[in-house]
Amino acid sequence: MKILTTLAKTTALAAALTMSASFVAINAWAAKTDVTLGMVLEPPHLDPTAGAAAAIDEVVYANIFEGLTRIGSKGEVLPALAESWTVSDDGKVYTFKLHTGVKFHDGSDFDANDVKFSLDRARGEKSTNAQKALFKGIASVDVVDPATVKITLSAPAGNFTFNLGWGDAVIVAPESADSNKTNPVGTGPFKFSKWAKGSSIEMVKSDNYWGKPVALSKATLRFIPDPAAAVSAMLAGDVDGFANFPAPESIPQLKADPRFKVVIGSTEGETILSINNKKAPWTDIKVRQAVAHAIDRQAIIDGAMFGLGTPIGTHFAPHHPAYKADLINTYPYDLDKAKALLAEAGFPNGFKAVIKLPPPSYARRGGEIVAAQLRKIGIELEIVPVEWAQWLDQVFKKKDFDLTIVSHTEPQDINIYARKDYYFQYSSDTFNKIMTDLNLATDQAARYKLMGDAQTLITKEAVNGYMFELAKAGVWNAKLKGMWENAPVQATDLTGVSWAE
């Protein structure tokens, strides 16, 4: 009797709409020091050094775990556990001066040995780190004294301190490293308190934090996967906000409500139509170019995201200075051209294929629009919705797919095109060479030039269908201060969050 439930749900929603206004007014007078934020996905575990899921970082980054450096709200590199650092003239030796008097949440002291342990663990043979590439350039990590660490690189690396700011590079203690998945112990201003599986994670203010203490006494992250439930949770005041609201269609409604603040920011999420480059007929560049010509980006942004998002022509964040904006015109929307290319590739009547879509609305709705657009050039897509676990298994691991839609939210992640056996299976020696050069380059102009070359190459080869940069639709209580506007890394940084009087 699903229909009855729907009816009940909608009535409940309507009731919530009318009643919530009065409830929230009553709740808001006391000065609050706790916050409850909604999140779409529940993390599989809480160890950021052992998993690729963005949801892990969205819970623990900067709140529970800290690295030597950290990335700020504008994408800048800030000191964290390292007070300062110096770089040798040849760019190969980094000497980090650490904060002293820092304690882990379990009471043990933090010192240079923990740094060595963490980095050696992350880059070691048995490492399960999802971003091992970040540590590839490290030749050795040496403890100079308890408050000084010397990291020697095999070659100069332009963005080494940025890499150390990733959630995957946080510092953990040898005693607790193995149990961080369920009981994360870090050095951050919040300590983990409890995890009600399937419902929420709670963290409380850490009393012996070494740095500036946080304003909040408690923070709860509630997992609300259903967009409709997210809307009602927001309206009913069950949550104080969403760092990233999952229902873009409700944004105008929330914007019009004076109780809420809506901030549309940028993310590092390149949302792309990923193509299996090693599976026929997608091996043919003409087929991929035909797809690129058949995609109408604005229609996808309007239809799937209700206008939130910036069209992109390559795999790069449009707000980055090295972004090549003109690449968007490489394959203008042109159905005749697309059909001609398909015919040249030997498919004058098109063909059938499968598109696998993970749960977020950018994928499910975007996929429906992409399917309609490709149908116009004769490519009939069978839509297969999958859950994230299935997606990771079938698409990401087994590469059993034709097309999929996913948002790549890691910062500056164009280097995934150089990874061996990455799920879309692109391989190009030219591209690998550009990436090697980029890793060695330290001069900014040279780095930007190489980033530009990389973007141009993958766009020319139409590796994937480049659709749009995900917008960060932040919605929170108008009295909540200090939430991030943009999402330069996957994080829900609560360190600067407080309630206005």
Place this chain on the structure above:
Amino acid sequence: MSAPLIEQLDAPETWRDVAKKALHNRSFLTGLIITTIILALAIISFFWTPWSITDLDISLKLKKPSLEHWFGTDHFGRDIFSMIMVGARNSIAVALVAVGIGVLFGVPIGCWAAAKGGYADEVLMRTNDVIFAFPALLSAVMITAIFGPGAINAILAIGIFNIPVFARISRGAALSIWPREFIMAAEVAGKGKIRITVEHILPNIINLLLVQGTIQFSLGILAEAGLSYVGLGTQPPMSSWGRMLNEAQTMMSFAPHMAIFPGLAIVVTVLGLNLLGDGLRDVLDPRLRRER
């Protein structure tokens, strides 16, 4: 009216009698009209819909109902009336095949159990009870979750749970026919059990099956809508009422027409079928005939 009573009861009704009774049965008529309209919409949708449901024109999105778009448009700019027409086709197809599966397997099982009796009857019917004990829709959710979402799996999942329904009802009905004199006569005449079942039992239980079929049909439509609502039923670009409701959920506050029309379509269709089923029972069911 003592002796002739039995004669009268068993006297075969002519189709004319049935039709006459049907025309005077209000719920049958209402049900028939509603069902015919929905069926007609579904059939027409094969050849023509006011707008295409596969060509998305995002610029037309979320239009309120108007002369151009009778039921308005959805978030992809598709015409909701056209989607409901195609959705009717989808609902009917799924429910029809699901009921078909139930009849195809359930009726022979039930008739066989009734004819055979004893141990076989016991085993079959207890197995039936076990399947009955599963909550049908939840089990259908489980089946589609394991074998993947899609119309075919939804049909199978709904169909499987129709089998015991038809098995039970045909067994019960057949059991009440078997002791009758004309069956005994047929047995004496040397007809085998299969032949008796086909020639004598089935024609006598067909009205019951028809009534049950109508009811199962409406339940099938509800089940399909439920499965599609949770994303396990029909997949796009094929339209489904349940999925339309799901998509409308987050847009209720500013585009209520997206939820109202598919919701109404489900309610009206199920209501129509239930009225039809009720009416059919009044018209056809011999047990009710006796009471009147």
